[in-house]
Amino acid sequence: MTIHAHLGSSVARSRLNSRVVGPFDTELAPIAATDDELRGYLVDAELPPLLPALAYATGDVALLRDELRPDRALVTMPQGGLDQEQQDKIRDLAFESLVRFRDDGSRAAPPPSEDLLLQLMEHTVGGSDMSPYLPLLEEELSYRGEDRRAPTWRKDDIAPDLDFKVAIIGAGMSGLLAAHRLRQAGVPFVILEKDADVGGTWLENSYPGCRVDNPNHNYSYAFAQRHDWPYHFSTQDVLLEYFKRCAETFGVLPHVRFNTEVVSASWDDNSATWTLQVRSNDRPETLVVNAVISAVGQLNQPKYPTDIDGFGAFEGPTFHSARWRHDVDLTGRRVAVIGTGASAIQFIPEIADDAGELVIFQRTPPWLAPTPEYHAEVPEGQRWLYRHLPSYSEFNRFAIFWKMGDGALAGVRVDPSYPPRKNAVSAANDMLRTLLEGYLQVQFADRPDLLEAVVPNYPPGAKRMLRDNGVWPATLRRSNVKLITIGIDAITPSGIRTTDGVHHDADVLIYGTGFHASSFLTPMQVTGRAGMDLHEHWGGEARAYLGITIPGFPNFFCLYGPNTNIVINGSIVYFSECGVRYILACIGLLLGEGGHALEVRKDIHDEFNERVDAENRAMAWGWSDVNSWYKNASGRVSQNWPFTLLEYWQQTRAPDPDSYELS
Numbered sequence: 001m002t003i004h005a006h007l008g009s010s011v012a013r014s015r016l017n018s019r020v021v022g023p024f025d026t027e028l029a030p031i032a033a034t035d036d037e038l039r040g041y042l043v044d045a046e047l048p049p050l051l052p053a054l055a056y057a058t059g060d061v062a063l064l065r066d067e068l069r070p071d072r073a074l075v076t077m078p079q080g081g082l083d084q085e086q087q088d089k090i091r092d093l094a095f096e097s098l099v100r101f102r103d104d105g106s107r108a109a110p111p112p113s114e115d116l117l118l119q120l121m122e123h124t125v126g127g128s129d130m131s132p133y134l135p136l137l138e139e140e141l142s143y144r145g146e147d148r149r150a151p152t153w154r155k156d157d158i159a160p161d162l163d164f165k166v167a168i169i170g171a172g173m174s175g176l177l178a179a180h181r182l183r184q185a186g187v188p189f190v191i192l193e194k195d196a197d198v199g200g201t202w203l204e205n206s207y208p209g210c211r212v213d214n215p216n217h218n219y220s221y222a223f224a225q226r227h228d229w230p231y232h233f234s235t236q237d238v239l240l241e242y243f244k245r246c247a248e249t250f251g252v253l254p255h256v257r258f259n260t261e262v263v264s265a266s267w268d269d270n271s272a273t274w275t276l277q278v279r280s281n282d283r284p285e286t287l288v289v290n291a292v293i294s295a296v297g298q299l300n301q302p303k304y305p306t307d308i309d310g311f312g313a314f315e316g317p318t319f320h321s322a323r324w325r326h327d328v329d330l331t332g333r334r335v336a337v338i339g340t341g342a343s344a345i346q347f348i349p350e351i352a353d354d355a356g357e358l359v360i361f362q363r364t365p366p367w368l369a370p371t372p373e374y375h376a377e378v379p380e381g382q383r384w385l386y387r388h389l390p391s392y393s394e395f396n397r398f399a400i401f402w403k404m405g406d407g408a409l410a411g412v413r414v415d416p417s418y419p420p421r422k423n424a425v426s427a428a429n430d431m432l433r434t435l436l437e438g439y440l441q442v443q444f445a446d447r448p449d450l451l452e453a454v455v456p457n458y459p460p461g462a463k464r465m466l467r468d469n470g471v472w473p474a475t476l477r478r479s480n481v482k483l484i485t486i487g488i489d490a491i492t493p494s495g496i497r498t499t500d501g502v503h504h505d506a507d508v509l510i511y512g513t514g515f516h517a518s519s520f521l522t523p524m525q526v527t528g529r530a531g532m533d534l535h536e537h538w539g540g541e542a543r544a545y546l547g548i549t550i551p552g553f554p555n556f557f558c559l560y561g562p563n564t565n566i567v568i569n570g571s572i573v574y575f576s577e578c579g580v581r582y583i584l585a586c587i588g589l590l591l592g593e594g595g596h597a598l599e600v601r602k603d604i605h606d607e608f609n610e611r612v613d614a615e616n617r618a619m620a621w622g623w624s625d626v627n628s629w630y631k632n633a634s635g636r637v638s639q640n641w642p643f644t645l646l647e648y649w650q651q652t653r654a655p656d657p658d659s660y661e662l663s
């Protein structure tokens with residue numbers, strides 16, 4: 001059956017070519033491939049989104065066969081858990097459909113009805129009852145080539161005579177996005193960036209092997225998609241280029257003041273302004289603005305293990321993963337590394353070849369998520385599909401969004417009726433643990449000594465799960481690598497002594513010890529109403545409403561603020577897009593009402609935080625007592641968003657004016 005057959009082909013044609021909305025060329029090309037070439041491309045296809053994309057492109061809903069639907073319970077597995085027979089059938093059907101599509105001139109059908117779109121989405125992830133996701137996904141996927149999160153107002157229209165300027169702190173992924181939106185709304189702004197370039201975390205983390213652990217189709221702005229990502233999980237240099245290109249295309253670079261660090265920000269009630277003390281190229285300066293957007297990130301203050309006895313005593317070169325010393329040649333040297341978190345397990349395999357000896361000090365082993373394609377290039381067939389099959393890229397993005405976000409949440413939620421145990425919080429979580437443990441057993445089948453050291457004794461999801469394609473196990477098995485699980489007693493001038501009295505000599509010491517993630521907005525000093533110091537007010541318990549606004553701190557907005565981090569690998573870019581839209585809407589509300597100061601009500605903020613705390617306690621990362629950067633010193637989960645991604649989107653679409661005091 002062909003849907004939309006009544007609509008003319010000129011509409012369809014314009015849809016095929018209407019997709020150039022971002023800095024990257026995502027224009028679709030007509031299919032000229034031969035039958036053999038098509039079959040070859042389909043070998044590389046990610047299959048769950050394939051038939052829905054074809055049904056979308058051609059209007060042929062008969063492609064959505066029930067027996068070829070992924071099983072919802074298996075959707076996080078490779079190829080959505082589809083078995084070989086299903087995969088072969090999908091490729092055959094897709095081939096026939098692609099041939100027809102090609103022979104028909106690559107003319108895409110008009111956009112489907114909402115009902116059909118829902119059906120396509122549910123088929124992609126084997127889901128049902130997903131109608132609440134429909135508006136989010138229509139927007140997130142920019143189905144009709146639009147940027148649906150752009151502000152719908154301009155300052156010239158709503159407050160032409162008001163002087164209003166915003167300072168954005170940080171030119172990383174979030175700050176650049178905020179600048180782009182303010183520019184679209186015609187609101188004057190300046191970006192204050194402590195570094196000499198844009199990119200934030202992707203500028204500062206240049207350690208060998210640094211790459212994103214969320215697929216790039218998801219880890220990228222919805223409105224600045226690329227069809228030609230070189231890798232599924234891009235390396236740091238690729239991401240830095242991506243954000244630089246975005247900054248150039250957005251036209252925000254002339255508004256960035258580099259080498260300019262904000263030292264303090266103070267609110268003045270009388271003038272309804274923030275006064276910023278900055279250090280610009282080492283010179284102090286004062287700036288006055290009407291609103292501040294903090295886009296400083298959570299993971300940029302390196303945490304050195306100062307609690308270890310003898311910290312600072314080591315006499316050889318020593319540095320943190322986020323401050324990599326590229327001038328230190330590791331060739332043939334004895335290298336000691338403290339930490340086995342996300343950063344360490346990326347750089348250790350890269351330096352193991354060069355180092356003479358490599359001693360790794362592991363306090364807590366990470367769970368490894370088997371990811372065979374982790375270092376692989378995006379295969380040619382998949383790139384071809386992005387380029388030629390309308391909406392394939394978007395359906396694939398949606399599949400990733402689901403399986404690494406809301407679709408995986410149930411597996412890390414505590415089941416109160418489940419008998420308490422140390423390494424699982426529910427039957428589903430236990431099943432996941434068994435799968436992950438099975439992977440380790442295979443990888444270390446002939447090394448029981450290592451197996452014992454690498455199997456975690458906490459539930460999957462209590463700490464960040466790290467990706468592996470076999471490289472980490474292979475590194476640990478090398479003859480020049482030693483994994484030490486005995487606690488560190490002291491750092492000495494010539495190495496590290498463990499609590500069993502053994503001294504491990506080293507020439508170079510590298511800290512893969514993470515960041516001061518709970519110390520939000522440090523080392524800045526922020527002073528709100530009535531001289532209230534933000535860090536004193538928080539007392540180590542950083543909280544904000546939706547991670548964005550704080551009572552007593554009018555016109556001050558945070559991106560990647562408290563409780564906006566995600567554990568099971570949703571994309572933080574998504575959070576920033578939601579947050580920036582909310583902030584722009586707050587500024588629009590303020591300007592539109594002719595107001596000067598907008599402040600969230602304390603009762604709204606407090607009630608929200610109570611819900612967040614309760615829900616975080618019901619998740620593996622809040623329930624488990626394993627140490628992680630998700631918790632602050634008092635044990636409260638100050639980092640993570642415990643609800644669905646959908647809920648963050650719903651709650652940040654626009655501010656409820658009743659939740660705010662406008663003066």
Ligand code: N01
Binds near residue numbers: 305308342346
């Ligand atoms: O830091 P971490 P990270 N003595 O805090 C150990 C993001 N990221 O830089 O687990 C001994 O995770 C500590 O031990 P333990 C990502 O969100 C993303 O690796 O606390 N050991 C742990 O092993 C990630 O989660 C990418 O017991 C000490 C390690 O050091 C976040 O950044 C890539 C110690 C610290 O691990 C942080 O990752 C890299 C001590 N005193 C990072 N102190 C992407 O791919 C700490 N440790 C996007």
